[in-house]
Amino acid sequence: MVNQELSEIFQQMAEILEFLDNPSDKFRIRAYQNASLAIQDAPESLEKMAREKKLKAIPGIGEGIAKKIEEYIAFGRIREFELLKKAAPKGFFEMLAIPSLGPKKVKMLYHELHIKSIGDLKKAVKAGRVQALEGFGEKSAQKILEGIEMKSKSKGRRILGAVYLIVSSIVEAMKKCKEVDEVVPAGSFRRNEETVGDIDILATGKHPEKITDYFARQQFVSKVLAQGDTKISILTKDGLQVDLRVVEPKQFGSALQYFTGSKLHNVHLRTFAKNRGFKLSEYGFFKGKKLVASKTEEECYKSLGMQFIPPEMRNDTGEIEAAYRHELPTLIELKNIRGDLHSHSVWSDGRNSIKEMALEGHRRGYEYIALTDHSPSLIVANGLKPDRLKKKKREIDELNEKLPIKILFGTEVDILKDGDIDYPDEILKQFDIVVASIHSRFGQDNTARLLKAMENPHVHIIGHASGRLIGQRNPYALDYDKLFKKASETGTIFEINSQPLRFDLQDQYIREAKRWKCKFSINSDAHSTQGLWVMELGVHWAKRGWVEAKEVVNTLPLGNLKKILK
Ligand code: DGT
Ligand code: CA
Ligand code: CA
Numbered sequence: 202m203v204n205q206e207l208s209e210i211f212q213q214m215a216e217i218l219e220f221l222d223n224p225s226d227k228f229r230i231r232a233y234q235n236a237s238l239a240i241q242d243a244p245e246s247l248e249k250m251a252r253e254k255k256l257k258a259i260p261g262i263g264e265g266i267a268k269k270i271e272e273y274i275a276f277g278r279i280r281e282f283e284l285l286k287k288a289a290p291k292g293f294f295e296m297l298a299i300p301s302l303g304p305k306k307v308k309m310l311y312h313e314l315h316i317k318s319i320g321d322l323k324k325a326v327k328a329g330r331v332q333a334l335e336g337f338g339e340k341s342a343q344k345i346l347e348g349i350e351m352k353s354k355s356k357g358r359r360i361l362g363a364v365y366l367i368v369s370s371i372v373e374a375m376k377k378c379k380e381v382d383e384v385v386p387a388g389s390f391r392r393n394e395e396t397v398g399d400i401d402i403l404a405t406g407k408h409p410e411k412i413t414d415y416f417a418r419q420q421f422v423s424k425v426l427a428q429g430d431t432k433i434s435i436l437t438k439d440g441l442q443v444d445l446r447v448v449e450p451k452q453f454g455s456a457l458q459y460f461t462g463s464k465l466h467n468v469h470l471r472t473f474a475k476n477r478g479f480k481l482s483e484y485g486f487f488k489g490k491k492l493v494a495s496k497t498e499e500e501c502y503k504s505l506g507m508q509f510i511p512p513e514m515r516n517d518t519g520e521i522e523a524a525y526r527h528e529l530p531t532l533i534e535l536k537n538i539r540g541d542l543h544s545h546s547v548w549s550d551g552r553n554s555i556k557e558m559a560l561e562g563h564r565r566g567y568e569y570i571a572l573t574d575h576s577p578s579l580i581v582a583n584g585l586k587p588d589r590l591k592k593k594k595r596e597i598d599e600l601n602e603k604l605p606i607k608i609l610f611g612t613e614v615d616i617l618k619d620g621d622i623d624y625p626d627e628i629l630k631q632f633d634i635v636v637a638s639i640h641s642r643f644g645q646d647n648t649a650r651l652l653k654a655m656e657n658p659h660v661h662i663i664g665h666a667s668g669r670l671i672g673q674r675n676p677y678a679l680d681y682d683k684l685f686k687k688a689s690e691t692g693t694i695f696e697i698n699s700q701p702l703r704f705d706l707q708d709q710y711i712r713e714a715k716r717w718k719c720k721f722s723i724n725s726d727a728h729s730t731q732g733l734w735v736m737e738l739g740v741h742w743a744k745r746g747w748v749e750a751k752e753v754v755n756t757l758p759l760g761n762l763k764k765i766l767k
């Protein structure tokens with residue numbers, strides 16, 4: 202957790218320095234940005250590394266940065282950061298959160314128009330003052346408004362990926378409490394929603410008040426909002442609300458069922474049960490006055506004559522009836538995944554070498570991993586021109602002689618403005634795997650672009666089809682029926698992108714695609730060895746779309762995968 206906090210602090214220090222824009226700080230800004238990235242990639246907790254005096258072994262961490270990390274670990278703050286924060290306008294980070302605004306632009310708005318907050322900004326755009334500024338114009342003013350709109354809609358909600366680490370560490374901390382029997386996350390987090398409002402944690406134990414007391418004393422707590430014997434709500438240091446609820450061990454199942462939700466699922470389940478003479482509550486499932494189930498969730502659903510409904514499916518979209526008819530699909534599990542078909546290395550915009558990525562894939566138990574670096578038109582991502590492709594291919598061939606995992610020579614090739622593919626056919630055919638994605642010019646007819654790309658016989662997979670970035674960029678409109686129909690003809694595979702900012706295809710369209718008998722590939726789209734783990738999130742996301750292992754090509758052994766790709 203400290204790693205995440207510190208990575209963010211260094212990034213924010215760099216941002217304030219960029220805002221202040223003193224020429225003499227150029228080097229410092231770079232150093233803080235590098236430190237922020239380096240900390241994300243640190244192999245262990247910085248607390249542990251500091252104790253063992255290993256901080257400076259992290260590439261990108263020198264003497265000065267190490268001192269600041271130690272200061273934070275010892276005092277819970279960094280003096281320089283506190284001072285810097287005073288030098289920025291109060292709404293600085295709020296404004297930075299608008300996707301189209303960086304520190305330099307915020308600086309111009311501040312100096313030219315005295316804009317200090319989102320409120321000021323909105324007024325200024327509406328009055329036409331931002332449009333009049335050099336370097337802004339009508340289009341970027343509209344983008345700013347859209348950004349503000351999107352932020353206010355997602356008010357206080359965070360993307361799942363942003364809370365994942367903190368939730369695991371809270372659960373780990375609670376497991377150390379001797380009074381605790383079981384402790385698990387519930388609510389939207391357990392259902393793997395794309396964003397979460399607050400975090401709900403369920404614990405069991407014989408002495409609830411000792412558990413809530415223990416929770417209140419944890420170092421991640423900044424403020425206790427409400428505390429009773431069996432429940433407590435707190436805010437973490439970065440303002441996330443966490444609700445802990447404690448029940449008796451024998452009520453674990455019914456309580457977990459209740460607190461997992463969704464509300465819609467629970468309401469429907471209760472009505473369904475009531476019509477059959479049952480009464481459901483967090484304390485147990487009852488038939489008349491008789492308790493019929495409470496210890497495990499499995500028992501609870503079974504007592505109603507249903508199959509167990511995985512949490513990701515509890516969205517009231519037909520799962521209750523399907524479970525009653527015993528027709529739920531057997532969902533994919535992480536252990537079914539045999540490889541990753543979309544990842545990046547230092548050959549384009551990744552942070553690790555092919556070898557490092559492959560070895561990490563092997564460590565994760567994969568049989569194969571595809572390094573799908575970008576194509577030339579994606580200049581910002583250092584896309585590969587044909588001469589560099591040859592060298593990359595040679596490196597992969599050599600590694601494949603030695604390593605215990607099969608590296609696939611891949612590309613994430615850009616779909617250009619009119620649906621053309623960024624490499625000619627004679628190059629495309631040399632790849633083991635071709636993922637085609639849209640990365641720019643979102644204002645076009647994107648259905649037409651994707652359809653044309655799917656007609657190219659060398660394209661295997663369509664990457665992150667809707668282009669959305671959750672909370673930052675809306676998905677563009679697509680005619681999914683047309684796309685899935687085409688895919689069922691061409692055999693094109695749809696990616697389920699595991700990046701928590703993307704989760705793309707969206708869950709409802711995954712289910713549409715299933716109806717067209719489309720195949721999927723669940724991909725990490727990782728840009729570092731540390732990034733490969735998000736496959737786990739992608740599998741949870743796929744479950745929300747009711748996906749089975751047999752529908753996912755990267756559950757296949759390498760030989761069968763190769764046949765499908767042909
Ligand atoms: P969130 O926090 O907005 O991301 O969404 P949830 O689903 O985590 O909602 P939250 O935190 O308000 O409540 C957690 C769970 O507790 C919810 O998923 C189901 C259960 N729950 C809370 N209030 C009610 C209620 O009024 N009726 C029912 N049936 N269940 C509720
Ligand atoms: Ca919640
Ligand atoms: Ca809650």
Ligand code: ZN
Nearest residue numbers: 613638664665
């Ligand atoms: Zn991409």
